[in-house]
Amino acid sequence: MRTRPENSGRHGGEARRQGGVAALRGWGGVAxxxxxxxxAAALVLALPQxxxxxxxxxxxxxxxGDAVTQAxxxxxxxxxxxxxxxxxxxxxxxxxxxxxxxxxxxxxxGVDQNSYxxxxxxxxxxxxxxxxxxxxxxxxxxxxxxGDRDAxxxxxxPTNQRIPAIQSGQVDMxxxxxxxxxxxxxxxxxxxxxxxxGQQVLAPKSSDITGxxxxxxxxxxxxxxxxxxxxxxxxxxxxxxxxxTVPNQLDCLVRLQLGEVDAIVTDSALAAGQAAQDPTxxxxxxxxxxxxxxxxxxxxxxxxxxxxxxxxxxDFRNDKKNGWQASYDAWLAADLGKSAGxxxxxxxx
Amino acid sequence: MDRLRAAATTEPxxxxxxxxxxxxxxxxxxxxxxxxxATRADAADRVLNxxxxxxxDAAAIYRSLADANTAASSGFLAGGQEPAKxxxxxxxxxxxxxxxxxxxxSNAGSDSSSAASVSRxxxxxxxxxxxxxxARANNRQGLPLGGAYLRYANDTMQTRMLPAAEKLYKAxxxxxxxxxxxxxxxxxxxxxxxxxxxxxxxxxQHRNYRRTNRVFNTGLLAATTAAAVALLWLLAGHxxxxxxxxxxxxxxxxxxxxxxxxxxxxLKARGxxxxxxxxxxxxxxxxxxxTKDKFDVAYQQQMKRLAGARGTGGLLGEAADLAxxxxxxxPLKAAADxxxxxxxxxxxxxxxxxxxxxxGALDKVIGAAGAEPTGESFDNVDAALDAALAHEQGxxxxxxxxxxxxxxxxxxxxxxxxxxxxxxxxxxxGRRLSEYR
Numbered sequence: 001m002r003t004r005p006e007n008s009g010r011h012g013g014e015a016r017r018q019g020g021v022a023a024l025r026g027w028g029g030v031a032x033x034x035x036x037x038x039x040a041a042a043l044v045l046a047l048p049q050x051x052x053x054x055x056x057x058x059x060x061x062x063x064x065g066d067a068v069t070q071a072x073x074x075x076x077x078x079x080x081x082x083x084x085x086x087x088x089x090x091x092x093x094x095x096x097x098x099x100x101x102x103x104x105x106x107x108x109x110g111v112d113q114n115s116y117x118x119x120x121x122x123x124x125x126x127x128x129x130x131x132x133x134x135x136x137x138x139x140x141x142x143x144x145x146x147g148d149r150d151a152x153x154x155x156x157x158p159t160n161q162r163i164p165a166i167q168s169g170q171v172d173m174x175x176x177x178x179x180x181x182x183x184x185x186x187x188x189x190x191x192x193x194x195x196x197x198g199q200q201v202l203a204p205k206s207s208d209i210t211g212x213x214x215x216x217x218x219x220x221x222x223x224x225x226x227x228x229x230x231x232x233x234x235x236x237x238x239x240x241x242x243x244x245t246v247p248n249q250l251d252c253l254v255r256l257q258l259g260e261v262d263a264i265v266t267d268s269a270l271a272a273g274q275a276a277q278d279p280t281x282x283x284x285x286x287x288x289x290x291x292x293x294x295x296x297x298x299x300x301x302x303x304x305x306x307x308x309x310x311x312x313x314x315d316f317r318n319d320k321k322n323g324w325q326a327s328y329d330a331w332l333a334a335d336l337g338k339s340a341g342x343x344x345x346x347x348x349x
Numbered sequence: 350m351d352r353l354r355a356a357a358t359t360e361p362x363x364x365x366x367x368x369x370x371x372x373x374x375x376x377x378x379x380x381x382x383x384x385x386x387a388t389r390a391d392a393a394d395r396v397l398n399x400x401x402x403x404x405x406d407a408a409a410i411y412r413s414l415a416d417a418n419t420a421a422s423s424g425f426l427a428g429g430q431e432p433a434k435x436x437x438x439x440x441x442x443x444x445x446x447x448x449x450x451x452x453x454x455s456n457a458g459s460d461s462s463s464a465a466s467v468s469r470x471x472x473x474x475x476x477x478x479x480x481x482x483x484a485r486a487n488n489r490q491g492l493p494l495g496g497a498y499l500r501y502a503n504d505t506m507q508t509r510m511l512p513a514a515e516k517l518y519k520a521x522x523x524x525x526x527x528x529x530x531x532x533x534x535x536x537x538x539x540x541x542x543x544x545x546x547x548x549x550x551x552x553x554q555h556r557n558y559r560r561t562n563r564v565f566n567t568g569l570l571a572a573t574t575a576a577a578v579a580l581l582w583l584l585a586g587h588x589x590x591x592x593x594x595x596x597x598x599x600x601x602x603x604x605x606x607x608x609x610x611x612x613x614x615x616l617k618a619r620g621x622x623x624x625x626x627x628x629x630x631x632x633x634x635x636x637x638x639x640t641k642d643k644f645d646v647a648y649q650q651q652m653k654r655l656a657g658a659r660g661t662g663g664l665l666g667e668a669a670d671l672a673x674x675x676x677x678x679x680p681l682k683a684a685a686d687x688x689x690x691x692x693x694x695x696x697x698x699x700x701x702x703x704x705x706x707x708x709g710a711l712d713k714v715i716g717a718a719g720a721e722p723t724g725e726s727f728d729n730v731d732a733a734l735d736a737a738l739a740h741e742q743g744x745x746x747x748x749x750x751x752x753x754x755x756x757x758x759x760x761x762x763x764x765x766x767x768x769x770x771x772x773x774x775x776x777x778x779g780r781r782l783s784e785y786r
Contacts, residue, residue, distance in 0.1 A: 156629035
């Protein structure tokens, strides 16, 4: 798999250079020139940054010379390290006070119920029992904020409604494998990162697709409407047919099993959950072609709640017995393998 | 030429001509009446024995598909192992739909719109059942993929199959309307010929009276009687048939159409109610500025269609207005009452779900009778509509049979009378002719 230079995340320049060399071998003539220009521009802009963008700034698909000049100012507009959040604080603020004054004193959390191992409803484990990594985290937050693991109302919300649901106040927060990125921090506030993942291609084991690369050419690729995957595919589809978008990432696996699409692009964490439901498919490519972080999303101006949740997350990461590691081992280790641990929190203040 | 001139100028010639014209008129009257009434009797027979049953079959396909989809979602909600009763209901619906589709296919004939709908449904039905089986298999293993399959199956049903079934139903109803239109118009040509034949007979007898001073000519008198009887029979028989058919349409078909629509609406509402709990917000739609659950919005729409915005009117109100006796109104009253109850229970179920009590909501939708589930209200509505449909079908049958019966024997009877009349007229003229030998 060819590494996209600006996608290598915190490993910065090194990976970018490797990607560039790979590309130089693969492409010739004008394309190589254009790419070199792009690479140079990316390096100049990215070096002083902790992390560039969410992995879909300027596409590697921009093979025209003028695309580079267009791309460079666009990059300058992008935010720096969107996963940086507010410093933790254990004091209750006005947002939390309002929640505590509710007639039914419960935290309303937007979750998924179709993400295997993250947030899902197992029909065989009693009616309506939601479980998974995100659910553990939401319960942990409820326990720390309201003193009761069960003081939480789960609302299953579709991918493309995560932000509207927060903005309209339908939910207090969204714990739903939600990627922190520059577009989204304009609309909502995120906690510190609680999981590191990235976009990856999922396809049948027998498929000749090798990852997010030229092997997608002419293939039908599915993504969830409004997701990071859809944005990445629109940026560079490698000649794939990307018109199949669905309300929920899991709907892509339905389309794949029915032969309506050849591959899926989604977060590797979700893709692993899909692979766990269908042993004939696998993640393609050695590692995700973007680096992304999941965060808990809250209302844009709810600073007090964000700080409070960040405090909870700090403890969650550090609690070796019942915290992050325990949830990872319970839900994800089987499909994602051993973990290097939770991402370290970074702050902007 | 000489003979022709002789025919026009001599009395025997004139008499021969008059006899020929009378016989021709009477025979034409008989023939046209037979042709026109046979066409109408045939159309009335088609209404009773072909197009209405086919329209019924199309409604059954439509209903079975909607019912199967509802049963599938109910079974899914119940967990990994769906209740046997729900599974049987689903299976019965699919079997019935398949069976009726086969009948519809053999009857669709050259009607391209019906044939296209049938073939579309024949293609989609196995795809749909395959999706449901996959949903079940995944649900049994506790995999969330099952819910995704169920939503896809529902989507296939709602956006592709039910519209095709509705199209078929509409096409069959149009065919029924065509048959009615063919059975009902007055046979003006036959009536006009009958009147002309009677007038000609009157003229011939008047002429005879003037020439011979004889008041009666037995043959012509017999011919007049035969023609008059035939004409009266035609007028009365057609009038009775028409009124019977009209009644079968107004009291039967109209009610049946509204009731079928009401039943489909109740089934769709129930299916959407179930799916609200299956998907739990996995799909939403924008209503104005608000983001609402796609399936709950669809539920509200169908309930409004069924019972009106404020619990009056809607399809049930329309059906009650069309019902013309207590036997027809009683089940509709029961249906309306149960819809009201259903709405109340639904509201309470939504309140539970919105406050996070999923188990409570589930109980209020598919639970046992003690939990006062909406399922019970739906079953009651379904049973009441079933009773109303059976009643209206009976009304239709009775009126249409009366109508068709009124035309029985008319084509043959009028033909026989016309032949008798023509023979009598010729014999009557023959008697006058013999006086010239």
